[in-house]
Amino acid sequence: MTSTDRDLADRLAAALAAEGATMLFGLPGGGPNLDVLGAAERHGLRFVLAHAETPAAIMAGTYGLLTGSPAPVVVTRGPGAASVANGLAQATLDRFPLVVVADTVPQGSSSRVAHQRLDQRALLGPAAKASATISDATTDDELRSLVGAAARWRYGGVHLDYDPTATGAEPCRELRPGAVVLDEVRAGQALERVVGARRPVLVAGMEAAALPDGLELVGALAAALGCPVLTTYQAVGVVPTEGQANAGLFTNGALEAPVLAAADLIVTVGLDLVEPIPAPWPYPAPVVRLSAVAQTDDYLPAAVDLVGDLAASLQGLVAGLRDRPPAADWPAGAAARFRHDARQLLRTDPGESARAGGAGDEADRLGPVELVDTLAGLAPPGLTVTVDAGAHFLAVMPLWPADRPHRLLISNGLATMGFALPAAIGAALARPGGPVLAFTGDGGLSMVLAELETVARLGLPVTVVVFNDAALSLIEIKQRPHHGGPGAVRYRPTDFAAMARASGLDAATVATSGELAAAVADPAGWHRPRLIDARIDPAPYRHLIAATRG
Ligand SMILES: Cc1ncc(C[n+]2csc(CCOP(=O)(O)OP(=O)(O)O)c2C)c(N)n1
Ligand SMILES: [Mg+2]
Numbered sequence: 013m014t015s016t017d018r019d020l021a022d023r024l025a026a027a028l029a030a031e032g033a034t035m036l037f038g039l040p041g042g043g044p045n046l047d048v049l050g051a052a053e054r055h056g057l058r059f060v061l062a063h064a065e066t067p068a069a070i071m072a073g074t075y076g077l078l079t080g081s082p083a084p085v086v087v088t089r090g091p092g093a094a095s096v097a098n099g100l101a102q103a104t105l106d107r108f109p110l111v112v113v114a115d116t117v118p119q120g121s122s123s124r125v126a127h128q129r130l131d132q133r134a135l136l137g138p139a140a141k142a143s144a145t146i147s148d149a150t151t152d153d154e155l156r157s158l159v160g161a162a163a164r165w166r167y168g169g170v171h172l173d174y175d176p177t178a179t180g181a182e183p184c185r186e187l188r189p190g191a192v193v194l195d196e197v198r199a200g201q202a203l204e205r206v207v208g209a210r211r212p213v214l215v216a217g218m219e220a221a222a223l224p225d226g227l228e229l230v231g232a233l234a235a236a237l238g239c240p241v242l243t244t245y246q247a248v249g250v251v252p253t254e255g256q257a258n259a260g261l262f263t264n265g266a267l268e269a270p271v272l273a274a275a276d277l278i279v280t281v282g283l284d285l286v287e288p289i290p291a292p293w294p295y296p297a298p299v300v301r302l303s304a305v306a307q308t309d310d311y312l313p314a315a316v317d318l319v320g321d322l323a324a325s326l327q328g329l330v331a332g333l334r335d336r337p338p339a340a341d342w343p344a345g346a347a348a349r350f351r352h353d354a355r356q357l358l359r360t361d362p363g364e365s366a367r368a369g370g371a372g373d374e375a376d377r378l379g380p381v382e383l384v385d386t387l388a389g390l391a392p393p394g395l396t397v398t399v400d401a402g403a404h405f406l407a408v409m410p411l412w413p414a415d416r417p418h419r420l421l422i423s424n425g426l427a428t429m430g431f432a433l434p435a436a437i438g439a440a441l442a443r444p445g446g447p448v449l450a451f452t453g454d455g456g457l458s459m460v461l462a463e464l465e466t467v468a469r470l471g472l473p474v475t476v477v478v479f480n481d482a483a484l485s486l487i488e489i490k491q492r493p494h495h496g497g498p499g500a501v502r503y504r505p506t507d508f509a510a511m512a513r514a515s516g517l518d519a520a521t522v523a524t525s526g527e528l529a530a531a532v533a534d535p536a537g538w539h540r541p542r543l544i545d546a547r548i549d550p551a552p553y554r555h556l557i558a559a560t561r562g
């Protein structure tokens with residue numbers, strides 16, 4: 013030991029605690045992992061055991077996002093490190109503050125130990141915001157800098173290979189980015205554009221949602237301009253979805269096109285370029301871009317690129333607008349009309365009447381929109397909702413109400429399946445006592461099914477709702493002839509309610525909105541581990557994707 017008398021596990025745990033970590037997630041291997049666990053417990057961190065490394069990482073990252081602290085996940089060497097890769101990628105691309113602590117074959121024995129030996133730095137480094145080997149030579153300051161980097165914007169996943177005896181490890185880079193001072197000239201240009209626009213539109217992104225006072229700051233700029241605001245998936249709620257400024261979602265698809273086509277100025281507020289779907293930027297209006305992070309690609313042609321503290325940029329514009337009344341003259345109620353029109357389009361499925369005319373029970377089948385509407389009408393206050401990757405998000409995201417940011421959580425940057433259930437566990441732990449609802453497809457749930465036991469073991473107030481269509485529907489609706497047919501996208505029907513009961517949860521199977529409403533009628537049910545296996549009709553997804561993406 014060089015820099016101190018204390019061992020690495022103890023110093024790492026101290027660094028985590030000092031940076032605000034209060035929980036530790038994972039699935040331990042032997043020796044060094046257990047040292048880290050023991051040290052973490054001595055420093056007051058509670059350990060949460062999961063069934064696989066990627067869901068453990070998603071639990072941790074979600075916990076970190078909602079508590080604003082770096083959240084560690086402990087994994088073993090080799091298979092544990094390989095298995096956490098998707099969770100690390102999720103944290104980095106969705107900007108969740110995760111710290112992966114991986115055991116590794118010690119450098120000193122790597123020439124004779126091939127068992128479970130992988131170049132973990134090469135494996136995990138590209139999926140991480142920062143990657144380092146920590147050893148007894150790593151100073152306490154370096155440990156804090158590394159751990160803390162996860163929860164400095166942009167949040168992301170930090171990977172630490174844990175090897176106390178490593179020597180000559182590359183020195184840790186300084187990860188504390190220097191504060192970017194706002195450029196006064198560009199701030200002035202941004203104000204000129206905003207003051208002069210008659211039809212400005214704000215597009216609020218995840219960086220705005222992560223500001224402690226994002227709701228107030230974005231709301232103040234929208235109020236000063238009297239203009240519509242679109243939000244990305246990860247910024248849902250940064251202006252209340254049912255409030256007067258909200259014009260709906262921005263995904264870079266078709267649904268929001270009427271709003272942005274009518275704009276003569278588009279102001280992106282903390283829009284992260286990982287958020288839009290990959291399509292060209294089609295709008296002629298000039299763009300003012302506000303972000304703490306410099307743009308590194310040429311997706312968005314910004315007329316004014318104001319890089320620096322996002323809260324300060326917003327405050328500066330609002331202050332400037334007090335002295336110089338803006339030219340903006342949107343008709344009263346414009347945002348709410350845009351939002352209403354978009355939802356109306358989603359609800360108007362031209363195929364529905366043909367299906368309703370079909371034989372037997374066809375007309376009664378529970379559609380995805382009906383499912384979302386039914387639950388939105390019955391949800392308890394203060395609910396946190398998580399959503400998986402799949403066609404079902406096309407119904408949930410534009411229709412679920414949220415009155416503040418981080419109430420509706422989704423993996424959008426990585427868009428990984430298997431997100432909603434572990435994220436719900438992380439959210440329930442971060443917001444003790446508050447109910448959580450996880451919307452998932454059957455495919456995504458299958459990937460993390462064992463974590464139902466985690467919900468039951470921890471007694472969490474998590475309701476899992478499965479859009480059970482025995483299919484990878486988002487892929488099926490993109491299939492053309494000669495793309496593998498049903499065998500590539502359809503499963504045998506699975507009884508998820510039986511699986512949930514076997515894992516210790518309450519469970520119900522529903523096939524109509526009436527049955528769904530009855531299944532959630534008891535308010536106490538939101539506070540117990542529960543799964544609702546919703547046998548849905550996937551036919552409306554074709555319309556939902558066409559209306560959303562064009
Ligand atoms: C880990 C991972 N694998 C594959 C994909 C590609 N993918 C996106 S959605 C989807 C289908 C999801 O099926 P399901 O969970 O049943 O939801 P549904 O589309 O049926 O609503 C697939 C395969 C992905 N996003 N993540
Ligand atoms: Mg499915």
